[in-house]
Amino acid sequence: MNGITQLQFKTLEELFDYYNAELFGNQLQPCIVNLSRHRNAAGFFIFENWQSVKKGDKKHEISINPDTLSMGSEYWHSTLVHEMVHQWQYEYGKPSRYSYHNKEFAQKMKEIGLQPSSTGKPGGAETGQSMDHYQIEGGKFLIAFRRISTANLEALQLPYLNAKKVIHGFDDSTEEDTEQEETSEPTGKSKSGKKIKYMCPCGCKVWGKSGLELFCKICQADFTCDPDNVSIGLD
Structure with missing residues (x-):
């Protein structure tokens, strides 16, 4: 019988693999997907944050704030993908300074079905230091996300969600x-x-x-x- 921790993090890794295949053509390198709280942030990406003890190779980290898990699967799944775009840009593009979201980032987000928005709603700025997003109806992300609700993809549904209720998990501080x-x-x-x-x-x-x-x-x-x-x- 699998332990709780194994089930939880195995699902996170499999979700990363799923969206990597569906939205990025399996371009992204293997990444450590973590759950950690960061005040006013739904998630974050840190390049080469983990190093192998034996081989010395380094791995990126994507961390999801567990408080956002109570906001619905569509939101926190899209947060995972948002951070995967940061990873894609680090590996294949030209990222700007730390945590800044430039035009290349915005274009890739729209390509995979997420609209960058500083407010998280239509009309918000597409580039900037603090960036949320919303899902594009008919876009690649929602098509991939909705497939998970089918019976053959039930294993990709996270078994444990945070019981704490939050209004919003994104960095909206001024x-x-x-x-x-x-x-x-x-x-x-x-x-x-x-x-x-x-x-x-x-x-x-x-x-x-x-x-x-x-x-x-x-x-x-x-x-x-x-x-x-x-x-x-x-x-």
């Missing part, structure tokens, strides 16, 4: 919210009066003085400085 809540200097200014935005691969943002060395415990990677985002007198 830049002002980020500056106030995630600053590394909550009470004082740097000597220059300027603060710089630092970012990590999973999308966390921190504002602080120049020259900081920061490490993200979520994705186990260093923050990098974004010199294009400098603010004066944020306190």
Whole structure:
């Protein structure tokens, strides 16, 4: 008899394989699919985040926020595919800076049946730092997703869902919210009066003085400085 953990993560891996075949022509490399909570994020992709102990080869990670599992299979499945597009762009395209969604990303999303939207609704911006999406009726994603409800694909339905109910799992915080809540200097200014935005691969943002060395415990990677985002007198 399979254990609970084995069943849960085996299903996630098989879902990745299914959408890889249906939407990406099996182009994507094998990837570790994980469940982990990240405040205000439905999911994230981290390139080469895992390394083999014996062989030394590296694998990407796609992580889904388990809180989004209560929002319906269509949403969190599309979140998985959204992150798979990030993986496709890393392996075959030209990704922009960390967590930025450029025109190439938007085009690939639409090609596989997801409409990028900053609001998650029609009319939202297709490119930007914070990006949600919605499903395109008649698009490849919904066709593939709806096939899972048939009897021969029941094994692809996740056996355990998060019991916690959430309204929305996407990063919809404003830049002002980020500056106030995630600053590394909550009470004082740097000597220059300027603060710089630092970012990590999973999308966390921190504002602080120049020259900081920061490490993200979520994705186990260093923050990098974004010199294009400098603010004066944020306190």
